[in-house]
Amino acid sequence: MKRLIILSILWGALLHAELLNDSTIPNLSFKILDGGEVSLDELLKDGPILIDFWATWCAPCKKAMIHLERFQQKYSKDGFNVLAVSTDSPKSLSKVKSYIRSKKYSFIVALDPNQQIAQKLNATLLPTSLLINQNKEIVWFHQGYIPGDEVEIEKQILAVLDYKKAKVKSE
């Protein structure tokens, strides 16, 4: 009986899970790798952002980041930015900057060592990516990384950029 109740709750949650899309997120503040803090409002000033939760010990995260850097370079002129949030605890925190510098990544890197930002954005798995439009709405949410996912990521970035362009035109 208990199992049935739990499964019912789960399936209830599943049916409503799509509600995530278009839900807004609070104006969070991110601690930046090079020091200082940046708010979500500031990050969204130029255009949509993709928030990617990762860690130095997470192999699929690193594979995904190669493509995120490509998207950062390709679409930053359109106002798009990537924010890579490291969830490394103090045990591996010292390697974050070394890794980013050695790969010459140009996107912004934030630190979330006690995973409180990840918790607020429901990032329970690594990597988790959230595409946020300028209205602070989550337009796409993705968990895990299967090689080839970058095609879908780019599709979603283009969709949100098209929406932005259409909005600018109509204004």
Add this chain to the structure above:
Amino acid sequence: MSFSGNVITRIGETRTGYYYNESLINNQIQFGRFNSWLQFEFSDPPELGRKFNGLRKLRLEYINGPLQINLGDMYEIWGRGLILNSLDDQTIDRDTGIRGIALKYKTDSFNIHFLTGRNDFSFSTIYSPGYDSRVPNYTASHNIYGANTEWLINNHLAGFTFLQSKELHPVNTFPVDTLDIKNRLIGAHYIYNNSFFDLYVEYLKNWSTTLNQDKNKYDNHIDGRGFYGNINFYFSLFSINLEYINYRFGTLNPTNRWNNVDNYGMSLEFQNPPLANLIHSTTLLNRVSHQTDFNNEIGYKLDILGSITDNYEYLGSVSQSSRSHSWVMNDDYSWEKEGDYARIPLSKPTATPFNTIYGEITGYFMNYALHLKAGFAFSEDIIDLILYSKTDTSKSLNYTYQSAKTLPLHTTYTFSNGWSIDVKIETQWLKKGLWRYREMNGTIIADSLISEFYDENGKQIDIQKNTFISMSIGKTPKWTVAFTLDNTSISEISFGAPSDDVKTSSNSLEDFLGLDRDKNWVNIEFAYNVTSSIRMSLMYGSLKGGLLCANGVCRFIEPFDNGFKMGLTAAF
């Protein structure tokens, strides 16, 4: 107002009767300047821990410009966690969260953080009655208050921390007595950043006092100190990273080293400082992880990390650690310290040293379609000192020893139509057992390892060869299927003799593939992204138990024999 959350469910059942069923439902609600977090748990029983049904965690946050007030369950890190690093790590059932109230005031150049609350920390220990590897049998409670403040001036940041806990600590007396302990920690940290290098240093001192029998005065019990330093140098395509730890919160003798029930007032549960060894995420390397002694460990780790071109990365790491001094037995076979406190790790077996080297190279080819990673690790760990006695003419030394050579390999190929193949092969040669050394009148009469590995005929075998193979096929963005084989050449004696009952209980993947079930653990897992925010996984088969380490803390996990596991993660 916005509302979001997630559901995490894990269900597992084996044919041998092992069962768990746990769900966590997290809710976040934001309204104006308020944020709330509620976490419900329904578990009967959970995979690890006590069963629980109801509201597990709650927190209300109020944020107004530089001011933040938190009420409820908090997970905080001050500095690098030498004084406070509370976390909820479900994989090893370690929850050091604090339920209370916190006030933070933050500007660009200054921040201050006050916190007060209660932490109840439960864990499984053989040093308390009723040991169960899945369910905690011991709880210590702390009433905590503290403050952390930081100033930033240009590239310099200085911080000061104070924390006091009043601890209720049950000890093994009959009837069980609970000690009233006051722990005080005071620390300072300093950070310097520039484009060429950055520096982090943190020092802390701790004192603990216990309430006397008349309950009118706290008597001094123990004091200790801890230091952590990290310096990173950045060059154009590589960086050098050096970390040093010197933790001396309590120097327990080798027999008592892991008994944190009868020994108290030293390293506290909500402290969780950095390590001096690399954290590995591959299966076999994780199983030979070094268990840091947070009460007494001195060590360093040197990493070189870089890229050769855009397509090649490398990592080299050397680390070494030991106790702050060595131990020797006196005439009545009780332990005493030998020598002065060291500042660099000792290599003498009587200081239970650990050392490891690791190298890894990663390459991306064919426009990133092909990924290859190869590594090599060697580690040598003196886990516990059992005996060390010496006279003018003789020396006897026994210790538990483990050394491992491990080769992790990983490759992925992504096809242009969205299919991908991923293969991981990890091979390990492991030596483990009791090292015995005897010297008489200057002549060595024994200096060898008594292996803990035996074959089916009872013959002692020096090296256990372990192989972990995982092959998966995936189709973006929907699904992956992974087949995993975890093989060992020799059964470990700690697992006991093979059981005929288990063998006849049936239909396992090992039987289907004609593999020996005592040496192979096989499973197949299907993961499916139902939508972009719902992911489910279903596994059938067996998982080998052993040491599982997360965040530098290790615990022994029982094997999972021939059963199903279902996992579901949905964000809403």
